[in-house]
Amino acid sequence: MAKITIDKTIFEFEGDQPSLLQFCLDREIELPHFCYHPAMSAPANCRQCLVEIGNPERDRETGQIMVDEEGNEVIRFFPKLMTSCSENISDGLVVRTQRSSDLVRRAQKDNLEFLLINHPLDCPICDQAGHCPLQNQAYKYGPEGSRFEFRKVSKPKHIRLGPRVVLDAERCINCTRCTRFTSEISKSHQLTIVERSVKNYPMTPPGIEFDEPYSMNVIDICPVGALTSEDFRFKARVWEMSSTPSITTTNAKGSNCYYWVKDNRVLKITPRTNMNVNEFWLADDDRLDYERFNDDRPPGPTVDGEASSWEDGYARAAHILGNVDGNRIAFLGSAHASVEDNYLLARLAEKLGTAAPMYIEHVEVGSGDDWLRTDDRAPNASGCARLGFTVADADLFGPRLKGGEIDVLYVLEDDPVSTGLCTSDDLHGVSVILHHYNESNQTLPLATVSLPAATVVETVGTFVNIDGHAQRVRPAKAIRGVNRTLAMEIGRSRADQHGTPFDRWYNEENLINCQPGWVSVPGVANALGLDMPTTNPKAIMAELASTNSAFEGATYSAMGEYGIRLSEIGETV
Amino acid sequence: MTNFIKDPVVMMAERNPDPVFSNDELVFSDQEKRLIERWKSQYPTVDGAIMRVLWLAQEKFGFLPPEVIRLTADEVGIPYANAYGVATFYTQYYKKKRGKHVLDVCTCFSCQVCGGYDILHYLESKLGIHVGETTDDGLFTLQEVECLGACGSAPMLQVTNGRYVMDLTHERVDALIDTLRKGKTPEFTSVTLPQDEDELGGNRRSDVKEFQASSPRPVSETVR
Amino acid sequence: MEVKPTGQSKAGDWKNFQRVLLPPVKDLHKLEVYEAEGGYQTFRDALSTAKWTPPAVTEEVQQSVLRGRGGAGFPCGLKWTFMPPVDENVPRFLCCNADESEPGTFKDRQLMEYNPHLVFEGILLACYAMSIKTAYIYVRGEFADWITHMEAELEKVYAKGYVGQNILGSEFSTEIVIHKGAGAYICGEESSLMDSLEGKRAYPRVKPPFPAQKGIWGYPTTINNVETLACVPLILRYGGEWFSQIGAERHPGPVLYGISGHVNRPGVYEYPTGMLITDLIEQVAGGMRNGKKLKAVVPGGSSTPILTAAMIDGVTMDAETLRDAGSMMGTGGMLIMDEDTDIVAWLRRVTHFYHHESCGQCTPCREGTGWLENIVSRIEEGEGNIRDLDLLVDLCSQMEGRTVCALADAAAWPVRYTIERFREEFEARCRPSLVPGAEVMETVE
Incomplete structure (x- = not known):
């Protein structure tokens, strides 16, 4: 096996390798x-990743690797330091x-x-401070x-x-990552470096x-802090926020992200690397x-x-x-809600002798692209489909309501009126039970009854993206009241425990009076005197993973931080 | 005199300037388009033609405001941002309107020690402008430039990215300004190789005006 | 280790040297005159003679010990052998580097003005030797007049059938395209020249891969200087052996010396390599102007280390001797400065040049060149401190060898060596040292 020596430690490798820098970072x-x-x-323009590179010296005649008196290989180092990012790995390479x-x-x-001579000393007012590679590396490797x-x-x-x-x-160090992003990754070609020498900087053309x-x-x-978010600028320092690994829910891609929370408000969302889903990137949408997680939230349950x-609501x-009668109830599951919540809804319907829930499709044709934005503007249509739910058809649904075929409409975390599934008129005389976010x-x-639902940043659950990738979400912020499962998860999902009840800066402001579906749906069932044995989301997925082939293997531990790719529905493994 | 060291300020080009040229003006003629197509065919990808097309546009429009750069990008078939990045990288492309005649005086290296700055300052006082400025009548813009590769004929200058005027003295500068004011272009002069003077009795080229190098070298009065 | 110069010219009987790059022929720049003088015959022979297979041409160039005339002095024939084996599906390119921008250098322009066909013929032979079907001549944009002249002559060459498809009825085809730059010193660096050709901002590329592996548009490319390519027809016509016997043994051939500055007859001179610098100043270039004393010589363009008058005794113009003397051959563009020259002001202008021409891509050069200019400028104005001199040298060490291309080295060397060799002049311009104790020392003196 080929080997490479880095600072006297030998690493073995096989096959094609990334650059030396990536090889090191990976280890x-x-x-x-x-x-x-x-x-x-x-x-290789920043010139920061310089290392010494050497190769074993070979005898010119025999081609044998030369050894010194102590039996060590003689290494011939390049006279110049080399940038590790542009250096390929080869057998026998010695790196210092x-x-x-x-x-x-x-x-x-x-x-x-x-790098610092023309860089402003404005870290105290710079959004990047605290997680700035230049700041960190200047502290660690820079001059005094x-x-x-x-x-x-x-x-x-x-x-x-x-x-x-x-x-x-002024903060720009001309690394050209931004211009390379627009020319190599997004291909929008909207940025270029302008001017030359020390006068250059990235810009759009006029x-x-x-x-x-x-x-x-x-x-x-x-x-560095050269490019900052118009939306987030000056809102919070990085150390004042907690970050929670999760996924975004504006569409069916399920891009991986971090939710950044301060005082129980989500302030920004940044990408989380997942090479199977969104790689390093995240769409602006x-x-x-995040505002819908903070504002426009209901104060609590209502009755009439x-x-x-x-x-009282339950x-x-x-x-x-x-x-x-069971057949006069209609259940609407939700492509916004987790697999777990939808599953519990299906169990409730089943116990009441009602047909399996349907769900509203949120497809806006043309709104997506072939990258990280899908035409489907909801995160979990795949999860619903895998639970056997069918798409509610507006052409049939409204008339059924209007025709008096249905007395009760039970809606899980969706909005049939705004989506056009039915009109307000259609609902005249129908009792509506609604779990809602906003x-x-x-x-x-x-x-008739409204039960505020925990959003994706407040709950524990599973979402299946458009490619059949099942991923977990974790609570990024707390809700009002005490829930052992959420408390445990919030503690686990945030290494820093920042903003959690275990943190000394914890505060009770901005807590929303809502409940995850896996609390409120069983709440209704219990009030009906129905037995719903599995209500813990982790246990639900454990059960689904072993009993429903559409979710085979999708346990919490298997999904971990990056999710798992489910097999196609109907595909035998 | 603009001195970046003393006043290190990078000014940003206006982000949304009003166009200088109307859409009717922003077209290449069929002949120009044929030329552009030929250039595009000379490289493995069309990108290679952008520098030539920027030159063509500068000759046609006098300078390169954003709408002209965009026109070149569209004509070549490359992203506008790329063309803009290229246009701002190279100093000979005029992103701003210059005078009718741009006097690029070399003050670098050999020209410095042979009086390049004397010529620059002479032109400043003669034209009543500072380096980097344009005369009120819009005739002359004076610039200080880096080595133009005519070190044996120092001091020298270039007129509007074209003609070299070499072995400058105050008298030759006066004559040049007169010529330009009359709307004439200074003639191409071929600086005779000293060895040709000895072996051929003068310049080897019979098709151009010959020019015997002055001797001895001038003394530089000023070095900045 | 410094080798004591022998003090002997290596240029032999240079006074009777017959010029070959710029032979004394009236109107040689015209195709008909060039042909009448036997021009393009070498190329015809290469195409038609069984002896001149492409490898044989390369072999002959290797025999000649021709070293690149663009500044680095790399063996030309060896460079050609780096091209990978011909693959009909993979284009390959030649690029003639006519970006001549190194301050003090003006020989390529003269060569293009007076003998462009020799350059064209050299390009054709190089293309033939390396089976290249497209050659670009990258000419700096400032040479607009010379581009016009060359394009006119090139058209004639096309009309004559020396360039194009199936040249002179042979299997060999090649195109020559003149590419006009637009004002950027960095384009003379071969990898940024490639970016510039590709229609990009001219940023140097990381090496390896070298151009022969991955050049223009990622294809195998060889880049040679104008004068280097002009030597090729001569080598094939008169033999590599002949060429290797001219001038200095390890750096042979005729070479164009561009002499500028305070001499009576500045200009481009063709002589063998290995000329004594003193001969070039006194006998070739007519001596110092106004009888002044020599102060310094920059032997091969602005980035080559400056030599004091005392250092040039017995030093000849060839790579090895100049290296041992503490400088480099570079482009052979020599600046001669007399005793009145303000060396501090001169260095300030040189640092300004590199600051202005840094492409801005990589850190040590983008930031360092400006810092150098700042400090030297301060010293020139009498505001510098003695410790600034050490800081300058320190900054040079921080730049040298740390960047993508050699511009940072080229910017650092003049500073390092000018301070080393003219330190008293710099010290005299500085304020007394602020180091505690230093002022006491001065008082004692």
Whole structure:
């Protein structure tokens, strides 16, 4: 097997390998770098990842590797330091990083001194501070002070490149990640480096807005605070927020993300790398889809439009359901809700002798692309379909309601009125039980019982994306009241425990009075006196994974942080 | 005099300037289009033609405001941002309107030690402008440039990306300005190789104006 | 280790040297004159003679020990052998580097003005040797007049059938395209020249891969300087052996010396390599202007380390001798400076050049060049400190060998060596040192 020596440690490898830098990063050997990004070409322009590279010296005649008196291989090092990002790995390579080489340490320090001479010292007001590669690496590998005694170059500041991205060209270190993103990844070609020498900076050409649907990715890949979010600027410091790994729900791609929370409000959403789903990227829609978690939330359950307790809500719902014939009830599952919640709804329907729930399709033809935005604007239509739910047909559904065939409509986390499945008129005389996320839900005014539902950032559950990838979500923020399952998950999902009840900065502001479907649906069932044995989401998935071939293997531990690819429905494994 | 070291400020080009040229003006003639097609065919991908097309556009429109750069990009078939990045990288492309005649005075290296700055300052006082400025009548723009590769004929200047005027003295500068004011272009002069002077008795080319290098070298009065 | 110069010219009987790159022929730049002088015959022979297979042409160039005339002095024939074996499906390119932008260098322009067909013929032979079907001549944009001249002559060459498809009825086809630059020193660096040809911002590329592996548009490419290619027809006509006997043994051939600065007869001169610098100044270029004393010589363009008058004694113009003398051959563009030259001001202008011309791609060069100019500028104005000199040298060390291309080295060397070799002049311009104790020392003196 081929081998490579890094700081005297030998690593074996087989087959094609990424660059030396990536090889090291994959093995948790830190090498400072700025311009390198695994998804893009490596121009090696930041010059930060310099290392010493050597090869065993071979005898010119015999071709044998030469050894010294002590039997060690004689290594011939390149006279110059090489950038590890552009270096290919070959058998026998010997590498010295900053861990073992003064030369490398010195070079990295020198380079950081250069990077900082024209970089403003505005970390205290910079959004990037706290998670800034330049700041971190300057602390770790940089010089102690600066010997630069001249005016720093002034460049354009707070320039709105487009509706969502703001440029501070003085902070830019010209790594070209942003321009490479627009030319190699999104291919919008909206950015270029302009001017030359120390005067250069990234920019749109005149008359062009940087408004592509993926523009905000440049904010994450910017290794300094040169590109910041118009939406998020100056809202919070990174250390004031907790981040929770989860997925976004604006469409059926299920892009992986982090939800950033401060004081129980989601303030921003950033991508989380998942090579099977969204790779490194996240669409702008996904990033800006957070206000509905914070605002427009219902104050609590209602009965006949009046505020009520959860118990009264469950009791009234049970009363309604218990007094009609099962075939005069219609259950609507939801492509917005988790597999678990939909599953419990199906169990409730089954126990009441009602047909399996249907669900509303949220397809907006033409709204998606062939990348991370799908025409389907809901996250879990696949999950519904895998549970055997069928799509509710507006042409049939409204007339059925209007025709008096249905007395009770039970809606899980959706809005049949605003989606056009039925009209307000159609619901005249129908008792509506509604689990809803937002006050602006247009079915809410017609609801006999409304039960506020926990959103994706407040619950535990499973979503299946358009490609059959099953992924878990975790609570990023707490809800009002105590729930052992949520409390445990919130503690687990956030390494820092920031903002959790276990954190000393925990505060009770902005807690929403809502319940996950896996609490409220069994709440109704219990009030009906029905037995619903499995109500813990983890147990539900364990059960589904072993009993329903459409979810085969989809246990919480199997899904982990990155999800699993389910087999096609009907496909035998 | 603009000194980036003293005043290191990078000004941003206007993001949404009003177009200088109307859509009717922003077209290449059929002949120009044929030329562009030929250039495009000379490279494995059309991208290679952009520099030539930018040159063509600059000759046609005088300078390269954003709408002209966009026109070149569309004509070549490459992203506008790429063309804009290229146009701002190279110093000979005029992103802003210049005077009718641009005087690029070399002050670099050999020209510096042979009086390039003397010529630059002489032109400043003669034209009543500072380097980087344009005369009120719009006739002359004065620029300080890097080595133009005519070091043996220092000091020298280039007129509007074209003609080299070499071995400058105050008198030759005066004559040049007169010529340009009269609307004439200075003639191409071939600087005679010293060895040709000895072996051929003068310039080897019979088709151009010959020019015997002055001697000895001028003394530079100013070095900045 | 410094080798004491022998003090002997290696250029032999240079006074009777017969010029070959620029032979004394009236109107040689015209195709008909060039042909009448035997021009393109070598190329015809290469196409029609069984002896001149493409490998044989390369072999002859290797025999000649021709070294690149663009600055780096890399053996030309060896470079050609780096091209991968011909694959009909993979295009390959030649690029003639006529971006001549190194301050102090003006020989290629003269060659293109006076003997363009020699360059064309060299390009054709190189294409033939490497089975290349497209050659680009990258000419700096400032040479607009010379581009016009060359394009006119090139049209004639096309009409004559020396370029194009099935040249002179043979199997061999090649096109020559003149590419006009637009003002960027960096384009003379071969990898950024390739980016520029591709219609991009001219950023140098990381090497490896080298152009022969992955060049223009990712295809195998060889890049040679104008003068280098102009030597090729001569080598084939008179033999590699002949060429290798001219001038300095390890760096042979005729070479164009571009002499500028404070001499009486500046200009481009063709002589063998290995000329004594003193001969070039005194006997070739007519001596120092106004009888002034020599102060310094920059032997091969602005990035080659400056030599003091004392250092040039017995030094000849060839790579090895100049290296041992503490400088480089570079492009052979020599700047001669007399005793009145303000070396601090001169260095400031050189640092300004590199600051202005840095492409801005990679850190040490983008940031370092400006820092250098800042400090030297401060010293020139009398505001510098003695410690600035050490800082300058330190910054040079931080730039050298740390960047994608050699521009940072080219910017650092003049600073490093000018300070080393003219330190007193810099110190005299500085304020007294702020290092504690240093002022006391001065008082004692």
